[in-house]
Amino acid sequence: MNPAYSVIFFTTASGAGYGLLALMGILNAGGYLPVDKWFGLTGFIISLGLITLGLLSSTFHLGHPERAWRALSQWKTSWLSREGIIAVLTYIPSILFAIGWVFFQKTTDTYMVMGLISSIGAAITVYCTSMIYASLKAIPAWTHNLVPPIYLVFSLATGGLILNAMLHVYDAPIKDISIFCLLTLALALVLKLKYWKDIDAAPRKTDLASATGLGDIGTVRVLDKPNTSENYLQQEMGFRVARKHAEKLRRIAITTFFILPTILVSVTFLVPDLALATTLIAVPAASIGIATERWLFFAEAKHVMMSYYEG
Amino acid sequence: MTDLPQSTNTKLGLVIDLDICVGCHACAVNCKEWNTSGYHAPLTDTDPYGADPTGVWFNRIHSYEVERPTGESQTVYFPKSCLHCEDAPCVTVCPTGASYKRSEDGIVLVDEDMCIGCKLCSWSCPYGAREYDAFEGVMKKCTLCIDKIYNENLPEESRQPACVSTCPANARHFGDLGDPNSDVSKMVKARGGYDLMPEQGTKPVNKYLPPRTRQMEPGDITKKSKLEDASPDGGFLGWLDKVLTD
Numbered sequence: 001m002n003p004a005y006s007v008i009f010f011t012t013a014s015g016a017g018y019g020l021l022a023l024m025g026i027l028n029a030g031g032y033l034p035v036d037k038w039f040g041l042t043g044f045i046i047s048l049g050l051i052t053l054g055l056l057s058s059t060f061h062l063g064h065p066e067r068a069w070r071a072l073s074q075w076k077t078s079w080l081s082r083e084g085i086i087a088v089l090t091y092i093p094s095i096l097f098a099i100g101w102v103f104f105q106k107t108t109d110t111y112m113v114m115g116l117i118s119s120i121g122a123a124i125t126v127y128c129t130s131m132i133y134a135s136l137k138a139i140p141a142w143t144h145n146l147v148p149p150i151y152l153v154f155s156l157a158t159g160g161l162i163l164n165a166m167l168h169v170y171d172a173p174i175k176d177i178s179i180f181c182l183l184t185l186a187l188a189l190v191l192k193l194k195y196w197k198d199i200d201a202a203p204r205k206t207d208l209a210s211a212t213g214l215g216d217i218g219t220v221r222v223l224d225k226p227n228t229s230e231n232y233l234q235q236e237m238g239f240r241v242a243r244k245h246a247e248k249l250r251r252i253a254i255t256t257f258f259i260l261p262t263i264l265v266s267v268t269f270l271v272p273d274l275a276l277a278t279t280l281i282a283v284p285a286a287s288i289g290i291a292t293e294r295w296l297f298f299a300e301a302k303h304v305m306m307s308y309y310e311g
Numbered sequence: 312m313t314d315l316p317q318s319t320n321t322k323l324g325l326v327i328d329l330d331i332c333v334g335c336h337a338c339a340v341n342c343k344e345w346n347t348s349g350y351h352a353p354l355t356d357t358d359p360y361g362a363d364p365t366g367v368w369f370n371r372i373h374s375y376e377v378e379r380p381t382g383e384s385q386t387v388y389f390p391k392s393c394l395h396c397e398d399a400p401c402v403t404v405c406p407t408g409a410s411y412k413r414s415e416d417g418i419v420l421v422d423e424d425m426c427i428g429c430k431l432c433s434w435s436c437p438y439g440a441r442e443y444d445a446f447e448g449v450m451k452k453c454t455l456c457i458d459k460i461y462n463e464n465l466p467e468e469s470r471q472p473a474c475v476s477t478c479p480a481n482a483r484h485f486g487d488l489g490d491p492n493s494d495v496s497k498m499v500k501a502r503g504g505y506d507l508m509p510e511q512g513t514k515p516v517n518k519y520l521p522p523r524t525r526q527m528e529p530g531d532i533t534k535k536s537k538l539e540d541a542s543p544d545g546g547f548l549g550w551l552d553k554v555l556t557d
Contacts, residue, residue, distance in 0.1 A: 001434070061429075061430075062427045062428050062429055062448070063426070063427065063428020063429075063430075063443070063444075063445075063447070063448025063449055063450075064426065064427045064428050064448050064449065065427075067407070067425070067426075067427045068427055070406075070407035070408070070409075070425055070427060071406035071407050071427060071429070072406075073406070073407060073408050074405060074406050074407060074408050076314050077314050077402075077403040077404075077405075078403065078404055078405060078406045079404070080404065080406040080429065080431055081406035081407075084406065132431070135404070136400075136404070136434055136435050137400065137435075137437070137511055137512065138400070138434065138435055138436060138437040138511065139434065205510060206437075206508060206510065206511075208375075210508070210510075211507065211508055212373075212375060212387075212389060212507075213505050213507060213519060213521065214329075214375060214377050214387060214521070214522075216521075217377050217379060217385075217521070217522065218377045218378045218379040218380060218384070218385075219377065219378045220375050220376070220377050221375065221376045221377075221378070222373070222374075222375060222376075223374040223375055223376040223386060224373075224374035225373070225374075226339075226371035226372050226373050226374075226391075227365070227368070227371065228364070229362075229363045229364055229365055230363075230365065231365055231368070231371070232365065232367075232433075232442055232443050232445075233433070233439040233442075235365075236430065236433060236434075236443070237433075237434070237439070303434070303437075304437045304508065304511070305436065305437055305438060305439035308373055308389075308391065308438075308439065309373075
């Protein structure tokens with residue numbers, strides 16, 4: 001599949017934003033976070049900012065962005081529609097939660113409930129995002145049942161890294177948050193390695209012989225393509241990343257989303273004086289890693305339609 | 312709503328005979344001709360006379376070579392267009408309701424005025440039947456020539472999809488595949504018509520008829536067969552035959 005930058009940015013940025021929002025809602029309810037005006041403002045600008053930028057970027061690749069509101073109508077069958085609706089609805093509790101925190105420094109009672117509803121909304125939105133891809137049978141790799149957990153864990157991991165950096169910036173570090181970051185990063189790595197291992201090993205169910213139904217007669221080869229230059233289908237769904245590059249990119253992804261952030265976050269335990277710098281650097285490092293991981297998610301996924309063009 | 316009709320009694324669709332398609336692309340051309348001024352007008356082309364022409368086409372004709380285990384090979388032309396699936400994934404993924412399947416005849420259509428051009432339907436279609444018009448920013452697809460098959464201004468014999476009307480080899484047939492007694496259904500039954508990618512669970516309405524098994528042995532062309540005696544009785548013709556043979 002063609003890895004469109006708008007969609008990569010959307011899934012990673014809004015994922016991080018929802019992760020941060022969800023953590024703020026839950027940890028606030030547990031009374032872990034400083035109820036400070038500026039801390040709250042920073043958190044909401046980053047989380048709601050990333051979410052909003054992500055959602056806007058996802059409309060950039062539309063042929064008719066001005067009609068985007070129509071996408072909120074088909075919740076009965078369409079995961080894209082469901083995602084849009086939950087994303088819009090989640091703004092309501094999260095803005096109320098933000099108002100209480102930033103303007104009144106109140107995060108209890110109703111505001112706490114708003115925070116928790118925001119967390120639930122964030123989780124459902126990220127789940128819906130993952131299901132847009134996971135529900136497409138025509139792209140077998142994406143139907144792997146680890147796709148939704150991977151989206152959720154990456155969302156929490158990036159949100160956690162941002163929160164951890166924020167806590168160090170506001171001089172209110174919480175050891176458990178650093179541990180949480182290390183655990184989610186490790187879980188993300190395990191899930192991603194399993195996904196890569198499985199999609200590499202998965203037998204190809206659909207090939208030229210089965211897709212044409214001509215395999216029973218003999219060996220099928222492409223003699224001529226239907227068009228002299230690439231058509232829309234080949235451009236949109238024919239993107240393939242060379243195997244050797246895929247392996248290199250996987251190593252880059254692992255290094256930047258797992259190894260580097262893990263080392264940088266561990267520093268907070270070993271050399272607390274450096275913690276502010278390292279937790280801040282961990283955020284861009286992980287962002288590069290997750291963007292690479294998401295790029296591979298698209299570029300490595302093969303569409304069964306391409307069977308008609310290959311072989 | 313983009314939920315599919317429970318079932319449709321009428322299932323209009325195509326039967327494509329891979330045995331006799333000659334790969335002339337006339338169906339694709341006539342489809343383009345009709346539809347560029349029809350329901351989805353225009354079917355935009357980009358750089359049509361340049362080095363890298365591309366554009367919206369509802370029919371794409373692939374050419375394959377099939378080599379039998381015995382060594383002989385055969386060319387199979389493979390026209391592909393929307394299969395108007397009963398469980399059409401392109402309809403259910405649509406977030407706006409622009410994609411829909413008609414309950415009266417099963418035709419899958421796009422309402423261009425509702426389409427936001429998110430392309431998700433083209434991702435969900437395992438056959439590559441959906442086309443994106445980059446110029447208009449909307450998705451377009453085969454309509455089964457809905458503006459032709461029901462058009463009462465046309466003589467009745469012309470009320471067929473453009474690809475069917477134009478096929479010089481009669482390799483494409485149009486009819487109701489929901490009616491077991493229709494000509495197309497009988498043809499599918501007699502010839503073992505099949506679904507493309509049944510594992511995708513889309514239940515396509517269009518069917519493909521496989522190439523027939525042929526006598527592939529060419530015979531021994533090295534053996535010289537004796538010509539028939541033109542005039543066994545001799546005479547002038549016998550003499551002429553002898554002269555010409557030698």
